[in-house]
Amino acid sequence: MMANLTTSVSFDKQGFVLNASVDELTAENTDLRRENQVLQHQLEWFKRQLFGEKSEQRLIDVPPEQGQLFAAGSSGALPAPEATVIPAHQRRKKQRAPDDVLDSGLRFTEDVPVRVIDRTPEALRGAGAEDYVILSYDSTYRLAQRVGSYEVLEYRTPRYKLNGEASIHHVPAPANVLENSCVDVSLLAGLLVDKFAYHLPIHRQHQRLKDAGITVSRSSLLNWCGRAIELLEPIVYTQYQSILTSRVLGMDETPVKAGKAKTKGKMKQGYLWPMVGDQDEVVFHFNPSRGSKVIQEQLGKQFDGVLLCDGYVAYKTYAENKDNNVTLANCWSHSRRKFEAVKTIDPLACEEALQLIGALYHNEAHIRDHELEGQTKLDYRTQHSEPIVKQFWQWCEAQQQRPDLFPKHPLQKALNYVLERIEPLQVFLSDPDVPLDTNHVERALRGIPLGRKNWMFCWTEMGARHVGIIQSLIVTCRLHGVNPYQYLVDVLQRIAVHPAKQVEELTPRLWKTQFANAPMLSDVSRER
DSSP: OHHHHEEEEOOOOOTTTEEEHHHHHHHHHHHHHHHHHHHHHHHHHHHHHHHOOOSSOOOSSSTTTOOOTTTOOOOOOOOOOOOOOOOOOHHHHOOTTTTTTTTTEEEEEETSEEEEEEEEGGGGTTTGGGEEEEEEEEEEEEEEEEETTEEEEEEEEEEEEEEEOOOOOEEOOOOSTTTTOOOOHHHHHHHHHHHTSSSOHHHHHHHHHTTEEEEEOHHHHHHHHHHHHHHHHHHHHHHHHHHHTTTTTEEOOOOEEEEEEESTOOOEEEEEEEETTTTSEEEEEEEEEOOOHHHHHHOOOOOOOOEEESSHHHHHHHHTTTTTOEEEEEEEHHHHHHHHHTTTSSHHHHHHHHHHHHHHHHHHHHHHTTTOOHHHHHHIIIIIOOOOHHHHHHHHHHHHHOOOTTTOOOHHHHHHHHTTTTHHTTGGTTOTOOOOOSSSHHHHHHHHHHHHHHHHBSHHHHHHHHHHHHHHHHHHHHHTTHHHHHHHHHHHHHHTSSSSSGGGGSSHHHHHHHHSSSSOOHHHHHHH
C-alpha cells in the first residue's frame, strides 16, 4: 500500500476524481515555483521602477538608517489621511469669453507696456523737412516678448505730403517673418523654446498671456508655431544630409502618440527616430512604424559606416542587408540593464556581471580624463578593456552551465541577450571612434518623453513631424552650446534673405561660427 502511495495519488472531492502520479505532481510543482519566481521578479522590477533609484550610477555605501519601503514588520505606519467630501461635478455649457478675439485679432489692456517705434522717413529729417506737413499716423502692432515679460511694439509710420502738392506719401510697415500676422519674431522664438525646450504647453503659455493682460486666441499661437517650424524644415534636411556622412551614427526610437485612431478616444502609436552624427548633430524623423523598413528609408545606401544602437532586432535586419556596407555596434549600457533588472533574483551572479561591465566604464573614464584619441585610445582599450570583455564572455558561458537556470529564468534571458550580440558589442575594441554605449543618443531624445508628459500627444501626424523638426534644432543647439532663443530669433529673420545654396550655414553647428558673434536681433531687443 505504501508503494501505491508513492506512485499515484487519487481522491474524490465534490464529485471530481483527480489522478496523478507523483512525478507529474512534482513536475507541475516545479513549473509553478518557476512561474512564481518569474512573477516575483516582475513585481520587484515594477517596485523599483516606481520607488527605486533612477540613476544608473552604482552606490558604494548605503546609509544604514535608510530602511526598505516594503520591509516586513516596519513600524511607524503613516496616519490615515483625513477624509474629505468632494461635491459632485456639474458640467456647464461652455460660453465664449466676452473679451475673446478671433485668430487675427490682438487686444491688450492699458497696463500692458507699449513701445512706440517711430519710422521717420529721410524727407522729414533732412533739410527741407519744414516743407512737409504730417497729416496722420498709421500704426502697426506686433506682440513681442522679453525674458519673463511681454510687450506690444507699435510701429508708427507717418502719412505726409509736400506743401503745395496733393500727393500723399506713406511709409509701409516693416517686413515680418510671418506675413499678415501680428506676431514678432521674438514671440515666435519664445513660443517654440518654451514649448519644446522647457516643455511648457501652448495652453499654459496662452494662460500666461491672459494673466499679462493680452488676449489672443490659442489657435493663433498654434498656427504661428506651425508656420515658423515649416520655415525651418530646409535647415533640418541639410543637417540630416550632414549626419549621413558620419563614420559613426547613433540611432534609437521613442514612442509618441500622433493622430486619432479609428477607435473613439484613442490615439495612433507612432515613433520618433533620433539620429546622432559624429559632429554633434541630431535629427528626429517621425514615422508611424517601428519596422526595419524605416531604418532602410532613413539611411538607405547613403550611409556607409558604423551604426551604433541598442539590441532591437530591426537594426540587425538592416545591417545584414547585403546592399548596405554597414557595421553594427551595440550598446553596453543596455546589456548592463539586463543584469541590473534581475539582481534581486540572483544578486551574487549579477554583481559579478555588473563589476565586469563597470570595469569597462572605468577604463572609458580614464580615456576621457586623459583625452586619449586615435591609436593611443585603441591601444589602451586593447590592453585594458579587451581582457575584461573576454573574461565576461567566459563568465557568461560558465553561468549557462548552471543546472538551476531554466529557459525562462530571468538571468538566463539576460545571458542570452548578450551572447547573441557578441560581435556588435566588441566593435568598440577595433574602432576608437565607437563609443561604449548609446547614452549620448538617449540624452538627445530626453526632451521627447519630458515633453510627452506635458503635451501628452500630437493631435495629427503633421504635428508630430513638426515636433521632430524643431527638436532637431533645439537639441543640436544644446550640444553646441548655442542659445536656442538667440538662434531662432536670428535664423527666422535670416532665412528669407540667405542664399538657398548656402543653407548649411544656418545649421547650429556652422551658425555658431558664422553668425553667433553678430546675430540678428528682434526690435524688442534692438530698440532698448
